[in-house]
Amino acid sequence: MRERPKIKDIAERAGVSVATVSRALSDSALVTAETRQRILDLARELNYRPNVSARSLRTRRSMSVLLVVRDVGNPFYLDILKGVEATAREAGYSVLMGNTESDPARETEYFNMLRDGHADGMILMTGKLPPAGGWSHLPVVVALEMIEGAGLPHVQVDNIGAAREAVEHLISIGHRRIAHISGPLPELMSLHRREGYREAMRNAGLDVPESYEVRGNYLLESGQECCRKLFTLPEPPTALFVANDEMAYGAAYELRRMGHDVPGDVSVVGFDDLYLSKAFYPPLTTVSQPRAEIGHVAMELLLKILSGAEIDCDEPIILPTVLHIRGSTAPPRQ
Amino acid sequence: MRERPKIKDIAERAGVSVATVSRALSDSALVTAETRQRILDLARELNYRPNVSARSLRTRRSMSVLLVVRDVGNPFYLDILKGVEATAREAGYSVLMGNTESDPARETEYFNMLRDGHADGMILMTGKLPPAGGWSHLPVVVALEMIEGAGLPHVQVDNIGAAREAVEHLISIGHRRIAHISGPLPELMSLHRREGYREAMRNAGLDVPESYEVRGNYLLESGQECCRKLFTLPEPPTALFVANDEMAYGAAYELRRMGHDVPGDVSVVGFDDLYLSKAFYPPLTTVSQPRAEIGHVAMELLLKILSGAEIDCDEPIILPTVLHIRGSTAPPRQ
DNA sequence: ATGAAAGCGCTAACAC
DNA sequence: GTGTTAGCGCTTTCAT
Numbered sequence: 214m215r216e217r218p219k220i221k222d223i224a225e226r227a228g229v230s231v232a233t234v235s236r237a238l239s240d241s242a243l244v245t246a247e248t249r250q251r252i253l254d255l256a257r258e259l260n261y262r263p264n265v266s267a268r269s270l271r272t273r274r275s276m277s278v279l280l281v282v283r284d285v286g287n288p289f290y291l292d293i294l295k296g297v298e299a300t301a302r303e304a305g306y307s308v309l310m311g312n313t314e315s316d317p318a319r320e321t322e323y324f325n326m327l328r329d330g331h332a333d334g335m336i337l338m339t340g341k342l343p344p345a346g347g348w349s350h351l352p353v354v355v356a357l358e359m360i361e362g363a364g365l366p367h368v369q370v371d372n373i374g375a376a377r378e379a380v381e382h383l384i385s386i387g388h389r390r391i392a393h394i395s396g397p398l399p400e401l402m403s404l405h406r407r408e409g410y411r412e413a414m415r416n417a418g419l420d421v422p423e424s425y426e427v428r429g430n431y432l433l434e435s436g437q438e439c440c441r442k443l444f445t446l447p448e449p450p451t452a453l454f455v456a457n458d459e460m461a462y463g464a465a466y467e468l469r470r471m472g473h474d475v476p477g478d479v480s481v482v483g484f485d486d487l488y489l490s491k492a493f494y495p496p497l498t499t500v501s502q503p504r505a506e507i508g509h510v511a512m513e514l515l516l517k518i519l520s521g522a523e524i525d526c527d528e529p530i531i532l533p534t535v536l537h538i539r540g541s542t543a544p545p546r547q
Numbered sequence: 548m549r550e551r552p553k554i555k556d557i558a559e560r561a562g563v564s565v566a567t568v569s570r571a572l573s574d575s576a577l578v579t580a581e582t583r584q585r586i587l588d589l590a591r592e593l594n595y596r597p598n599v600s601a602r603s604l605r606t607r608r609s610m611s612v613l614l615v616v617r618d619v620g621n622p623f624y625l626d627i628l629k630g631v632e633a634t635a636r637e638a639g640y641s642v643l644m645g646n647t648e649s650d651p652a653r654e655t656e657y658f659n660m661l662r663d664g665h666a667d668g669m670i671l672m673t674g675k676l677p678p679a680g681g682w683s684h685l686p687v688v689v690a691l692e693m694i695e696g697a698g699l700p701h702v703q704v705d706n707i708g709a710a711r712e713a714v715e716h717l718i719s720i721g722h723r724r725i726a727h728i729s730g731p732l733p734e735l736m737s738l739h740r741r742e743g744y745r746e747a748m749r750n751a752g753l754d755v756p757e758s759y760e761v762r763g764n765y766l767l768e769s770g771q772e773c774c775r776k777l778f779t780l781p782e783p784p785t786a787l788f789v790a791n792d793e794m795a796y797g798a799a800y801e802l803r804r805m806g807h808d809v810p811g812d813v814s815v816v817g818f819d820d821l822y823l824s825k826a827f828y829p830p831l832t833t834v835s836q837p838r839a840e841i842g843h844v845a846m847e848l849l850l851k852i853l854s855g856a857e858i859d860c861d862e863p864i865i866l867p868t869v870l871h872i873r874g875s876t877a878p879p880r881q
Numbered sequence: 882a883t884g885a886a887a888g889c890g891c892t893a894a895c896a897c
Numbered sequence: 898g899t900g901t902t903a904g905c906g907c908t909t910t911c912a913t
Contacts, residue, residue, distance in 0.1 A: 217662060219906055230884045235908060243882060262663040266609065267906035269600035270889050286629055288622040295620055298646060307665075310644045312632060328551060329596040330890095331641075433826055466826040492767055492800040494828040553890055564900045569892060577898060601890035604905045664906095 218259040226259075227252050238263070269330060278515060279332040281311035281323045283339045289457075289485055289504070290338065293357065296508025297336060304516050306333075313339050321345055327352070334515045336508075337365075340400060352518045356511040359401045359529070366518070367529035368511040372402055375500045375534040376409025376454070377416075379482045382498070382536060383452045384417045387544040388480060392425040392450035394439040394460055406456045406484060425450060429460050436463025444471060451479060451545040458483035458490050458499055465493070465541065476543035486537055495540035503532050552593040560593075561586050572597070603664060612849060613666040615645035615657045617673045623791075623819055623838070624672065627691070630842025631670060638850050640667075647673050655679055661686070668849045670842075671699075674734055686852045690845040693735045693863070700852070701863035702845040706736055709834045709868040710743025710788070711750075713816045716832070716870060717786045718751045721878040722814060726759040726784035728773040728794055740790045740818060759784060763794050770797025778805060785813060785879040792817035792824050792833055799827070799875065810877035820871055829874035837866050 220238075224231045229248065237244045237252040244252075255261075269275045280297055282290045294310065301308045309332055311323040321343035326332050333352065340358030342348055349364050356368045383391050393410045396403030407426065414421050427442050429435035436455060440463065443449055455461040461483030465475050473479050475495055483490065486501035510530060518524055554572075558565045563582065571578045571586040578586075589595075603609045614631055616624045628644070635642045643666055645657040655677035660666050667686065674692030676682055683698050690702045717725050727744045730737030741760065748755050761776050763769035770789060774797065777783055789795040795817030799809050807813050809829055817824065820835035844864060852858055 220908095221906080231907080232885080232909080233883055236883090239908085245882065248882080262659055264604070264664050264906050266600045266603035266664050267889090268908080270598070270604050270891085270905090271907045271909085273889075275600065285632070286625045288625065291620045291622065294644075295646075298619075307643070309641070310628075312629075325596055328594075330598050330600050433822070462823060462826045466828070469828060488767070489796060489823055492796045494800070494803060554892095555890080565890090566892080566901075567899055570899085573892085579898065582898080598890050601905090602892080604889090604907085605891045605893085607905075 217264075218261045219264065220261075223252060223255050223259060223261060227255050273330070275330055275333050276305055277307040277309055277332050278512070279309050279311050279323055279326060279335040281313060281320075281335060281337050281339055283313050283315050285310060285312040287459075288487060289459075292488075292504035293338070293508040293511075296505035296510075297512045298508075299505075300509050300512035300516070304512075306516075315339070315341075317344055324348055324351070334519050336511045336515060340402065352515065354511045354515045354518070356507055357402075359405075361401070364526050366514055366524050366526045368507055368514060369529055369531060370502050370507075370534050371531050372405035373409040373412065375502075375536070376406040376456075376484070377413045378409075378534075378536050379484065379498075379500050380410050380413035380454050381417075382538060383454065383480060383482060383542065384413060384419070386480075386542065388452040389419055389545075390425075390448065390450045391419070391452045391454060392427070392443050393421075394427050394429045394436060394443075394453060394455045394464060396428075396456045397430050398428055403456060410454050429456065431457050431460060433459050433463040433466075436460030437467040438463075440464040440467040441471075444468075444473070452542070453479065453481045455481060455483050458485040458487045458497060461497055461499065461541075462493060465495075465497070476541050478546065480542040480545070482542060491537075491539065493541075498539045498542040499537055501535045501537050503534070506532055551598075552595045553598065554595075557586060557589050557593060557595060561589050607664070609664055609667050610639055611641040611643055611666050612846070613643050613645050613657055613660060613669040615647060615654075615669060615671050615673055617647050617649050619644060619646040621793075622821060623793075626838035627672070627842035627845075630839035630844075631846045632842075633839075634843050634846035634850070638846075640850075649673070649675075651678055658682055658685070668853050670845045670849060674736060686849065688845045688849045688852070690841055691736075693739075695735065698860050700848055700858050700860045702841055702848060703863055703865060704836050704841075704868045705865050706739035707743040707746065709836075709870070710740040710790075710818070711747045712743075712868075712870050713818065713832075713834050714744050714747035714788050715751075716872060717788065717814060717816060717876065718747060718753070720814075720876065722786040723753055723879075724759075724782065724784045725753070725786045725788060726761070726777050727755075728761050728763045728770060728777075728787060728789045728798060730762075730790040731764050732762055737790060744788050763790065765791050765794060767793050767797040767800075770794030771801040772797075774798040774801040775805075778802075778807070786876070787813065787815045789815060789817050792819040792821045792831060795831055795833065795875075796827060799829075799831070810875050812880065814876040814879070816876060825871075825873065827875075832873045832876040833871055835869045835871050837868070840866055 220231045220234045224234045237249040298308050313319045335353045337355050338357045355365050395407045427439040429439045483497050483499035486499045490497040554565045554568045558568045571583040632642050647653045669687045671689050672691045689699050729741045761773040763773045817831050817833035820833045824831040
């Protein structure tokens with residue numbers, strides 16, 4: 214047998230033309246059941262697999278989509294990837310993972326992969342469009358993050374509302390001096406979570422001294438660092454609303470190092486509900502995003518676009534969050 | 548301008564043949580510097596990108612490799628992926644992530660992707676070959692896990708030695724009743740880590756009652772569950788050597804739930820050094836694997852194979868581990 | 882229902 | 898150094 218059987222090999226053995234084989238393989242109605250069966254059997258016997266390059270070249274579809282994140286090293290993206298992958302597989306698409314590390318060159322590169330036929334569409338989770346421009350009308354869905362004025366469809370959560378709810382919880386159990394460790398600014402997601410914090414404080418008639426808002430970068434070490442800053446203040450907070458779980462881990466760790474009990478002395482609330490947060494000590498109170506669902510919905514949307522449907526890009530799709538109240542929050546000491 | 552410029556478009560404008568354009572674009576020496584420059588300028592101006600399908604079809608190389616893991620949801624793989632990706636990019640390869648979920652059908656499918664031209668080579672981290680067989684001589688590198696008798700090159704760590712060292716640490720600080728929560732059996736990696744545990748115990752003249760070896764599945768909940776089993780024994784252990792960090796988190800969590808202090812009452816050692824382990828409470832004593840380096844070395848090896856070099860498959864490449872002693876281990880109570 | 886043939890965009894012989 | 902040409906393996910008209 215040849216190295217890799219091709220349609221021609223099957224055709225010769227079956228005594229039919231390549232066209233017929235192609236039709237049989239793609240379940241066309243234009244083949245008699247009997248011929249089709251013979252061809253299918255032969256294909257199985259030869260262990261035939263269609264060459265993807267040839268097929269893509271001809272059909273002009275790669276049957277794969279690009280999932281672009283800013284850091285594959287972040288476990289947060291994993292469940293989203295799973296959601297995307299499951300949905301993609303079902304529709305016969307494979308998923309290519311793209312990692313930008315916030316490098317504009319790489320951001321552009323992944324967009325170029327849409328043009329060179331590497332992928333048919335893209336789910337973008339970097340919150341940025343590449344600098345060059347000219348990326349409208351492309352089959353791109355923005356998930357998780359937001360890109361304003363891009364005219365692209367969005368799948369996200371209500372970051373403002375979710376943050377507000379988290380801070381309201383702290384207020385409801387008696388906290389007044391609540392500080393916020395934010396993500397990098399002026400990114401929209403960070404801004405929104407901070408806005409939710411501010412709204413909750415304002416609604417409760419609570420002051421937010423400028424020193425109570427510290428800017429982090431979503432990484433664990435940054436949580437530690439921001440926490441240290443807050444606890445050198447003359448009047449340190451009794452509770453922290455931290456913009457993601459990873460920094461919340463860092464903050465809780467640093468608090469313990471400084472001799473503060475969590476939640477005895479200081480309450481901590483995170484955002485994301487990483488899968489370790491429930492095993493963390495103390496189990497972290499945090500906002501849970503429907504990550505797999507975000508991936509699923511984003512992929513569904515992309516499939517729709519790829520099938521030629523018109524999509525309304527004005528209204529983002531908003532998925533619900535849940536505040537999980539665990540052991541890291543408690544009423545302040547009297 | 549055409550929808551997507553192709554070589555022909557450039558050729559027409561440059562007043563040369565497609566062959567010349569192709570040569571100029573691939574930096575062939577058979578073009579005058581002047582012609583090349585003209586073509587390059589034109590290509591840039593038209594924003595030309597070669598069609599990957601056409602190129603792959605012709606060259607019979609996809610310039611991408613497959614990285615197959617059993618669970619993309621496991622953060623453990625992320626650093627490996629980063630190592631693989633960086634090395635692959637440099638050589639002009641893209642990386643496709645494959646996720647098997649331990650499903651034999653999917654395991655086979657990824658191997659098939661090598662045959663249908665989707666990828667040129669594969670880094671396999673599932674520890675299994677698909678059932679069908681016939682996968683020798685394929686450009687495959689096994690990383691992290693081991694597959695015996697497959698005739699494939701391996702990149703891994705010395706699991707036996709690393710486990711032994713971890714348990715020796717527990718023994719050296721005075722523990723005698725040391726239990727082991729293993730990974731799924733009879734997988735080679737689990738077996739090796741257990742073997743290291745047994746060796747350390749044997750060398751110290753310590754008994755391992757059968758009930759002190761509990762089988763887990765590397766997931767957090769499994770760590771909890773195994774821990775519960777161990778602490779219903781008439782003589783529970785004073786220390787645990789757990790086959791990975793995730794189960795160690797679960798075990799530590801469960802110990803606290805049951806009212807045991809870590810490390811006051813029970814010491815816990817993990818394996819993997821996930822990035823959260825240092826912020827865990829108490830900071831986890833654990834074996835660190837050079838994950839990015841594993842990815843890097845595996846990809847280098849794969850590149851060598853793809854370039855046609857002969858590889859010695861008899862001797863695995865062994866990378867060093869480091870035992871990080873942190874707060875989760877302490878001498879037993881007197 | 883089946884076959885012949887064109888061609889997707891590119892590269893690599895082979896000519897000159 | 899450049900052009901001509903023949904495919905890579907597949908799908909899809911257009912005939913029959």
